[in-house]
Amino acid sequence: MNSDLLFFCTMCREKPLDEIANLKCTIDHKIKTYKKGEYIAFQGDHISNLYMLSKGKVKMEIITDSGLSIFMEEISAPYPLATAFLFAEDNCFPAEVVALEDCEIILISKQAVEKQIAKCPGFLRGYMAFTANQAQSLSDRLKIFSQKSIKAKIAYYILQRDKKGSFDLEQNITSLAEYFGVERPSLSRAISEMVKDGIIEYKGGKGKILKYDSLKEFLE
Amino acid sequence: MNSDLLFFCTMCREKPLDEIANLKCTIDHKIKTYKKGEYIAFQGDHISNLYMLSKGKVKMEIITDSGLSIFMEEISAPYPLATAFLFAEDNCFPAEVVALEDCEIILISKQAVEKQIAKCPGFLRGYMAFTANQAQSLSDRLKIFSQKSIKAKIAYYILQRDKKGSFDLEQNITSLAEYFGVERPSLSRAISEMVKDGIIEYKGGKGKILKYDSLKEFLE
């Protein structure tokens, strides 16, 4: 996948892929490469470019004043880095970015991004859709987390996916436990208890809701 | 505060207030008013306008297929509603919006928003800054929630605010407990134990970090 293509795929989703392949990227950009282990950005760096990770894998790490690492996340290409921060009030990198493999990054200046947004509504929609979807999934996850008990999380999750009394967890118990921020055996146990209490049926990732009222009582 | 002013204050933050006051709002918009109890939007409605709540207070409520309310949030003017969703892939209202008081809403069509964004970089920055800041605070909160134990949440929170060995909680214990999603006495107890163990000093919202290593051990 060449860089232009990648760029259009990620940021300008309105055109079909074959059409994109024939487009010439007219956006002013630079391409930088980093060797494994190199720093791509330091925490607190002013963000004046859009960073599109086009090849490789990076680690973003939040370091405190005293040098302790308190948060870490790995990101694989293709993915834009810190998109939200480019336009945020405090437009500094919130974390250090280190190349975990050899990486290629497409840099587009804030001015170029603004120019492109003004020129191409598709680019605007792509950029907005990206940050919007990101905010949306953060907010979804936060709603799950704000349910205090595991059974409440389950109730919230399956009620959201309720299709005429049936639900599909859409992922295995191990991942779901991680998504909920709880231990797998604890989630397993909670589901078992809800089945035993006749509130739901459950088998192999899918199930049925038997008592809506009981589920509702777990919430909030 | 007139509607134009409100609009510029919220979405176009680059100009000083006195300058804003003299501006004429050239953005194509409609103003709608709703009586207390009226529905402003239904869950699933297609979002084709930016909704600026300029007066009043609304309730956003997520209702499941089966009619259960599983999430609720109150929003007071001035505040834009569902900004992220206007450009999201699934651009439907995620919740019902009901007027809790008599409300006024400024409606700006997606086309008008795009036009304005293309025309006025300040508007773009305002819009982006808003969604970006929103995403940022969601993400901050999610990091706290993803720390499993209360002491880990405390450790993460104060390390983030560490200024040369001192920290300031910036809010009272009651609010902080709510922010963490735990009970107040539980938070109180956890802090007391950390003080007793000589890990931190604490008094009236402020404190000092005595053992960085012990704090670090709580994380993740």
Next chain:
DNA sequence: TATAGATTGTAACATTTGTTACACTTTTGA
């Protein structure tokens, strides 16, 4: 098909957190 690896359910026990109640302090507003 056979087999190694991943996923799942379950159990017993340890640990953490929630719950409730109360006394004490600080803040607020009349």
Next chain:
DNA sequence: TCAAAAGTGTAACAAATGTTACAATCTATA
């Protein structure tokens, strides 16, 4: 200035969740 309200720390006990271990099942691949 005083009384009421809000905020705080603490304790004892209940409840929920984590931890660890193991066996059963499913899945992918040689």
